[in-house]
Amino acid sequence: MxxxxxxxxxxxxxxxxxxxxxxxxxxxxxxxxxxxxxxxxxxxxxxxxxxxxxxxxxxxxxxxxxxxxxxxxxxxxxxxxxxxxxxSAESATAPSAESTTEPSTGPAPAPAxxxxxxxxxxxxxxxxxxxxxxxxxxxxxxxxxxxxxxxxxxxxxxxxxxxxxxxxxxxxxxxxxxxxxxxxxxxxxxxxxxxxxxxxxxxxxxxxxxxxxxxxxxxxxxxxxTPDPALDRGPNPWPHRYALPSDIGAAAGRTVVNHAGTFCAERLDIGTRFFLAHLPTPAPGDRVVDLGCGNGVVGTAAALAGPGAELLFVDESHQAVASAEETFRTNLGPDAPAEFRTADALDPAVFAPGSVDLVLNNPPFHSHQATTDATAWRMFTGARRALRPGGELWVVGNRHLGYHVKLRKLFGNCQLVAGNPKFVVLRAVKR
Known part of the structure; x- marks a missing residue:
């Protein structure tokens, strides 16, 4: 069809x-x-x-x-x-010819x-x-x-x-x-x-x-x-936990919590690892967003490096936001200030324009089985809208995706912070 x-x-x-x-x-x-x-x-x-x-x-x-x-x-x-x-089959069935029920004089009820x-x-x-x-x-x-x-x-x-x-x-x-x-x-x-x-x-x-x-x-x-309720299925193995490497800055050796379905549940992925080695240090009072937070390791690292910053974790996956909250709480304690939201990027209905100082982003380039840059573009445009003048968007991505072109078009500027043969870390400032 x-x-x-x-x-x-x-x-x-x-x-x-x-x-x-x-x-x-x-x-x-x-x-x-x-x-x-x-x-x-x-x-x-x-x-x-x-x-x-x-x-x-x-x-x-x-x-x-x-x-x-x-x-x-x-x-x-x-x-x-x-x-x-x-x-439904029951409500759609008409009364039989043998029915003794008086016919209704009004319109027939809509099938439920x-x-x-x-x-x-x-x-x-x-x-x-x-x-x-x-x-x-x-x-x-x-x-x-x-x-x-x-x-x-x-x-x-x-x-x-x-x-x-x-x-x-x-x-x-x-x-x-x-x-x-x-x-x-x-x-x-x-x-x-x-x-x-x-x-x-x-x-x-x-x-x-x-x-x-x-x-x-x-x-x-x-x-x-065919269900077998007597089956011995064993316990649910999720969530998973693992320790971060010792050479990645403020988050070195810290624990990551991954609920099922969250990106890289077994180990730190190489793109995030590269990003962690080049993260900016937030100033006290800065409002920092880990956009597309996944398991929250980037935002947690920013909070560890910049005590006093206000962290906000955002993802469209409920499993990811739950993972980010557990990762953050495990490493900074149950009372550390942070917000955790399931939302569509930086939705203007949720994030007021000019309300954010720093956005950290490792955008996905898949939507289910489809490869697309639509999500990254929505994240970038939402970040620009939410950032205050002088606020910064930091992005890590595969070099071949060409995010620098989109950022220059949107922000009017884009600086290469770091790069290797596979990844780049980019910085765009809202003028």
Whole structure:
């Protein structure tokens, strides 16, 4: 199915055909130049399977009415929106001819939708879900939106899993959800063929029970798991902790805490290591933002080097912000002043213009499986807006990404602080 731009909705919306109708979906934030869809063949395959339209279902639809449906890892809300707007089988059934109930003289009641529970690590994904529900004319409360840090439901009858890029995040979340799964729970995963590996299937089997895969359709595949509540899955191994190297400045030898799904959970990555060796020292009273904080090691190092600075950790991942808070508290104590926010870069609704002195940034250049500089550009523009005159943005990045070009265009200046064959540390000042 080819995406089709929908003039009546957002310029970047594409029409997603589900077994129950069509939806106009977008990613978040909405960008008219965006060429990436808010759904793919894996989302489509799973919904068709639920409706009994694939060979994998044996021609039978999955019973959903009256059952607690949990959707894990729904990237932009395609699955949640489709289920929240689909008429349930019970409410969509017309009265039989033998019914003695008097016919209603008023309009027929609208079929009640299912009420899925979405569990997501992504702030942007949750915002996209809210906007897609609103675009479909559905109240947000038709779906319950939880984060990966929230307490999961006590009972799950249908578990739908969009396989994440991070196998660690999948492991952590399956462990968290396993106590709510019972022998009758329907467990179905979905992903593109390139996203589902032997290790993915082994993880389902280890934590939930026997697992098999479907045939591939349009390069997408389903994971079909039969829960075994008696399975000895062992304890959840997350979060992980490790000590930093001894030659990286103020944070040398300190402990890092990584919740599942956070970048470089097992060791310090080489880009951050290079950045730590060249960080500026904040002055007392400076408001410093660790933007895209991940496990918080950069902001923690800045706080250790510059006592008296006010630290603010920001990431769009709930797992990352939880990691940053534990890393900071482990090294500076429970009462050290700092803020931890899950947000879209330096959202102007959250960060007042001219309210920040220093921004430290190691921007990602992937969004799920797609390579894109959209996130870095949004971070840079948000940093410029939030910085006071004379405030500075410090960035580390792969040399080949050419961030200096973007920073010069945006700030009018860019200084190379340090470089090696792979990475550069750049400094831009708001004039």
């Amino acid at each position: 080819n995406p089709q731009t929908t003039p009546a909705s957002s310029p970047s919306a594409t029409t997603f055909a589900t077994p129950w109708g069509t939806l106009d979906l977008t990613r978040f934030p909405v960008d008219p130049r965006e060429r990436l869809r808010a759904w793919d063949a894996a989302d489509e395959y799973l919904l068709r399977h639920l409706a009994g339209e694939t060979d994998s279902a044996g021609g039978a639809a999955t019973e959903l009415a009256g059952r607690r449906i949990v959707v894990l890892g729904d990237r932009w809300g395609a699955l949640t929106t489709a289920l929240a707007t689909a008429p 939708p299912y009420e899925p529970v979405q569990i997501s690590d992504s702030h942007l994904g949750r915002q996209a879900t809210r906007e897609n529900l609103a675009r479909a004319g559905t109240a947000v409360d038709e779906a319950r939106l939880l984060t990966t840090r929230d307490t999961p439901p006590e009972r799950i009858d249908v578990l739908l899993v969009r396989v994440p890029k991070s196998l660690a995040l999948l492991e952590d979340q399956l462990h968290r959800l396993a106590p709510a799964i019972h022998p009758g729970t329907v467990v179905i995963g979905t992903g593109m063929v390139t996203e589902i590996h032997t290790s993915t299937l082994q993880l389902f089997e280890k934590v939930l029970g026997p697992t098999r895969t479907s045939l591939a359709v349009r390069k997408a595949r389903l994971i079909l798991c």
